[in-house]
Amino acid sequence: MLEVDLAHRYGAEGFALDVAFTAPADGVTALFGPSGSGKSSVLAAIAGLLRPDRGRVVLGGAAMLDTQRGVALAPEARRCGVVFQDARLFPHMSVATNLRFGLRRAPAGAMGPGFEEVVALLGIEALLARRPAKLSGGERQRVALGRALLSRPRMLLMDEPLAALDAARRAEVLPFIARLRDAARIPILYVTHALDEVDALADRMVLMEDGRVRAADTVEAIAARTDLPLAARRDAGVLLPCQVAAHDGARGLTRLDFAGGALLVPMRGDAVGTALRLRLRARDVAVALSRPEGVSMQNILPATLASISETGAPHEVFLRLAVGPSVLLARVTRDSVARLGLAPGMEIWALVKSVTFDRTELGR
Known part of the structure; x- marks a missing residue:
């Protein structure tokens, strides 16, 4: 299980984040809410890219962050695979070399899918010799997913990985993320403000608004509630x-x-x-x-x-x-x-x- 309890303020009068939730040991937990609700800040604090004023992040009983006890593992020690909106592939490397960079970051003895398995899982066999500039947006995101998985992470953090893609490319990539979810069997936190992505991928939802958690439950349970902001949507x-x-x-x-x-x-x-x-x-x-x-x-x-x-x-x-x-x-x-x-x-x-x-x- 993943346990998260974070509080942070950006400047004396700035945006305040105060969230607490848990996520199961595998499957997708969606952090859902409008832009500016604090979703990406939560991911940054979990990954070690943001040091919160107060916080506790525990995965499988092991603390990555506990400000009260003075625990704050370096980002690389947390073993979080991170996928951003932009794929952030190395432009001078081929797809195969980008993927193997993920493998080089994997700790010795860490278990996880191998190179060939990930390539087949994401359907990128035909892309291995290409450079990122020769890939479509959807193809780049599939390679980024593969590189993150090959680093053998304990957890995957996805920060709106499909936001920069058009509808056709999003529809192309979604099934591959679902395959990755089923193969990885690790916690996946998925930040999005697209409800169709939540419906397609997520087991649980953490509904955020103004830096707070409004609700945290199964996607089905939250969808059926009429007391939450989701109920105001025309697709409710x-x-x-x-x-x-x-x-x-x-x-x-x-x-x-x-x-x-x-x-x-x-x-x-x-x-x-x-x-x-x-x-x-x-x-x-x-x-x-x-x-x-x-x-x-x-x-x-x-x-x-x-x-x-x-x-x-x-x-x-x-x-x-x-x-x-x-x-x-x-x-x-x-x-x-x-x-x-x-x-x-x-x-x-x-x-x-x-x-x-x-x-x-x-x-x-």
Whole structure:
């Protein structure tokens, strides 16, 4: 487990950082929040690039930093692999030499994937002889990931590694980061303000705002909370763990099972049994008092209205819907609540269009 407790102020009247959270021994913990919330400062303090006014960073029971006890390991002794927005490759070296530089930094006897395994993992065999100037942005980031992993780190720190890439390049690199996550089996702290990256990669989220932690929990748990800043986003909604159950080629549909029900989505290429996680946006869920007939919506689910909460918008509310043990959110107008006489405890129907799903493969 990674334990982090940091406090720092930049100047007498400057930005103040005061955060504490834990992260599991492997998997991705996303530090998420708007620009200026302190995410990169947290990574810098963990890596040893920033000496905080007060702090404690402990990985697997061993202290990297403990200002109270006078412990402050040098950056190289902390064995943190760091990947920045810009790949920071050595321009005069080939891809292969850049990767082997990571290997040279690995402590003697440290365990981890070998050179060939990392090259295959990141799909960069064809790039080994090239110089960084001859690579695309996505290719450079894949090489930077490989170099960091080959240094055999105890932890990976990624500071918005995809922020400088366009949408196509980001989509190209995300699956490789997921592969790296599964192969490394070490803690990964991933700084981002892109929710789709969190959905695709993260197991847990530390939600930051103004130098503080607003919430720290699983990504699914935080997505379902309506009392956090995420709820104000137009893409607010739940993350629903699902499994590919069946394909219907004649209808062009795939059935996804989840705890409490099933959903039909446009045909996917995933094998039956593949684990997926869907972002089901609250604005794409409607409700009805009785099961509608003769409508185009494929997904009509019996639900219990668990609660009604504020959205921050004057004329809208969130409905929290229990579908078996799973939770959905619906964003509706106050007028709809009044017209339908909605109240907690009512048995209603949740209506979801099959084309509204944002699809994220867990890769596990």
